[in-house]
Amino acid sequence: MQNFTFYNPTRILFGTGRIANIAREIPANARVLITYGGGSIVKTGTLAEVKAALNGFTVFEFAGIEPNPTYETLMKAVELARRENIDFLLAVGGGSVIDGTKFIAAAIPFVGEPWDLLAKRAKVSSAIPFGSVLTLPATGSEMNSGAVITKRATNDKLAFSNGLLFPRFSVLDPTKTYTLPARQVANGVVDAFVHITEQYLTFPADAKVQDRFAEGLLLTLIEDGPKALLEPENYDVRANLMWTATLALNGLIGAGVPNDWATHMLGHELTALHGLDHAQTLAVVLPAMLQIRREEKRGKLLQFAERVWGLRDGDEDARIDQAIERTRQFFESLQVPTRLSGYGIGKDAIPALMAQLERHGMVALGEHQSFSLEGSRQVYELAA
């Protein structure tokens, strides 16, 4: 096991009716800015439920945070928050809203140009406290301190994180996911799946607990992901998926083991240039990535084949091929295509993707910090 530091102070309020408990998690007399996305929380009544729970606080709203939240939109919230002396933020939505709210939280007190937090890795020395009410299980942002923000003007999709950016609390009410469109549910399952593989399918580090936790989360996604599409109001299925997606990226399974994240880096460029959903990009990149890097990942791919897919027979290479194929079929079964062609993107798109990767310095990726641009090109080509 590698040395690690684990710290996660987010308070999780899990279950039905927990929105009613948020007031006691927010400092008295706080001026609260509710941040959200496209308005589905208005239609479903969740926004009204949140506002009822905030009775007694001075409450403002900022709507319109988009999927792959943009700097351009978020800076409008920063201006509003500065003008109104907001001292608590409450994100209501999925990972994009929560990620965006982390940027707002860090940008409000930031002196200078807040985009430097991403482009120049400027230090976050303070942040406005915030909580979240999660409506879409997928990214894990509700229990971690990272965020991915896009600058529309330049097609840059970049990540940042800081210990000051953990939500103070997150409400995880599975019933709030009943009304999600099937595409978002499926995307969430794929997103969580690939978060896990980025921390698990690397090289063996004799970290038995982290491995078994990762495998347990993957098995739960495989069992309950399809059920969530078939039975949208099955509470236990939704609850298991919601808790799985949170634990997939709250630091626990990645502590003490190598981490990869190359699939994410290649995926980000697909979203930046072609507008694919984040999970769609992961479904495209992962199977090809595992094929191209099967030798360096051999030990863990065999463990994945056996413990996650139950593949114990046949020679090693056949088991690895089957494990990758079963993974691809799982994504496809959720109606998430796993080829660039499935999204109408041809091989002619690859040079521009490569130029983006190079511009963003993605030249030595992966658990060995050695996965090169040439490797990335092979992955994009195999994924065509």
Next chain:
Amino acid sequence: MQNFTFYNPTRILFGTGRIANIAREIPANARVLITYGGGSIVKTGTLAEVKAALNGFTVFEFAGIEPNPTYETLMKAVELARRENIDFLLAVGGGSVIDGTKFIAAAIPFVGEPWDLLAKRAKVSSAIPFGSVLTLPATGSEMNSGAVITKRATNDKLAFSNGLLFPRFSVLDPTKTYTLPARQVANGVVDAFVHITEQYLTFPADAKVQDRFAEGLLLTLIEDGPKALLEPENYDVRANLMWTATLALNGLIGAGVPNDWATHMLGHELTALHGLDHAQTLAVVLPAMLQIRREEKRGKLLQFAERVWGLRDGDEDARIDQAIERTRQFFESLQVPTRLSGYGIGKDAIPALMAQLERHGMVALGEHQSFSLEGSRQVYELAA
């Protein structure tokens, strides 16, 4: 899945050499009281290493916290801390030292008789902050907010917990466990094992993640527990056991599922009256407890039999019998006897144990809050 709140703000510093990092976790200019037990940390050099890492702080020491820490001893530390205006505590040791330090932390600012924190469940409204350096993986106290304290004068062994009693940080350096006596290593494995079963062997709650995490921890104990005795300086084995014991009782696997804890309650009386090690009491009580309550625990016992012990054949009752027997054999293989007779205790001891249980109000235990004194008597008798 049941509704739950999960909150755990302890920062874990895991790995070799991490003691050197503690100074930045303690407020500048703090007056630090190091608390410890019988002096093994003096012999091993760990105390010197800790004091070197605290260079620049004003440091005091309190030695002599015993296994099953007593109110009588701990109050001497409280007096010292009050007299010297201590504002940070650093526990160096195993679960008893950390539990005891939690009591000291709560007792220092307590107005009135601190034993009321346990006997009368008086409210903890403030506590001195503290950290820990763990030398014995077993109880999970290094990452939770609970403690068990014994009052020698009255043979009371009682528990308390409060959100203010999480360690600010805990150092988990597996090399610090190399020199532990075999009995303490074995006890730690049994203790962690039973912590897990108390949260897992109840009734099904369709909490797939919690179940799989629990099973992953149990499998790790079964694989690496015996190895720790055979290869005391195998780093990865010690690391896996240390992280397993912490995660066994940090709130994660017990969140959203029924909890039992009856085995612990019956065990506490064995320690209070007969001085058995805590883990020894659990090894005695658990197999008998599972036999007596096999019907109410049937579903989870079958899952335990299959996923933990690989028992898939034969009729259900045979599988349950085998799972309980394998558990007993596992404890015995670690040289921890699983019968009262193994500790020279006869059936004649049972009436006094029953009187203690009744005096402590242990009349409706378990995941259904319905396990009666009569049931407890049957367990003690079957364990004879």
